[in-house]
Amino acid sequence: MTPVILLAAEKKSAEVTDWAARLGWLVGLALFVALVYWLMREGWKWRGTLQGDLPELPTAPDTPGAARLTMSGRYHGSTTAGQWLDRIVAHGLGTRSRAELRLTDAGLDVVRPGARDFFVRLDRLREARLDKGIAGKVLTEGGLLVVTWEHGDRLIDSGFRSDRAAEHTEWVDALNQMINKTEGAR
DSSP: OOHHHHHHHHOOOOOOOOHHHHHHHHHHHHHHHHHHHHHHHHHHHHHHHHTTTSOOOOOOOSOOOOEEEEEEEEEEEEEETTOTTOEEOGGGTTOOEEEEEEEESSEEEEEOTTSOOEEEEGGGEEEEEEESEETTEEOSTTOEEEEEEEETTEEEEEEEEESSTTHHHHHHHHHHHHHHHHHHHO
16 A cells, blocks of 8 residues: 555544534533532521421611611521531521621610511620631631520520621620620629
8 A cells, every 4th residue: 555545544534523412411411410509498497497497587776876886797697505517407507698797785785687687685795705607607717706605495606707807806795895785684
């Protein structure tokens, strides 16, 4: 054989794309992603059902008094106290949102645009501390203000992050002083 014929014999045309197989894989992947999303959503709803014994969230009194401290920032969620991965989703406590906090003599008012607001009476507050994480959010050491409070028969940790993180220490000090005075009066 001549070299020209050998070169011509070795060349092949490009393989034809099998569009049906590619489309099948794409549809299968989309269905798998939809299934995973649906399962996550059902898990979230099931968690809310399991936490159905949690009472309705209290609302702020008509006259809560003058604000001792105010803070704007983010609400990162609530968990069972001491169990930073056990998220509470009942009554919207699992919904992350912007938040405006007001500390008054009556308690802590949490206003959340786009989510359910709630109020924690002073006698229900148990502790405030700086921490590094709460379910779904991990920050640097001391980057999160965590307030422990009693709701029904449960202790709940709620995590907040101020737009100005330097405020966290002031909030921890003020909340713990108020809590200690309230416990001393009991």
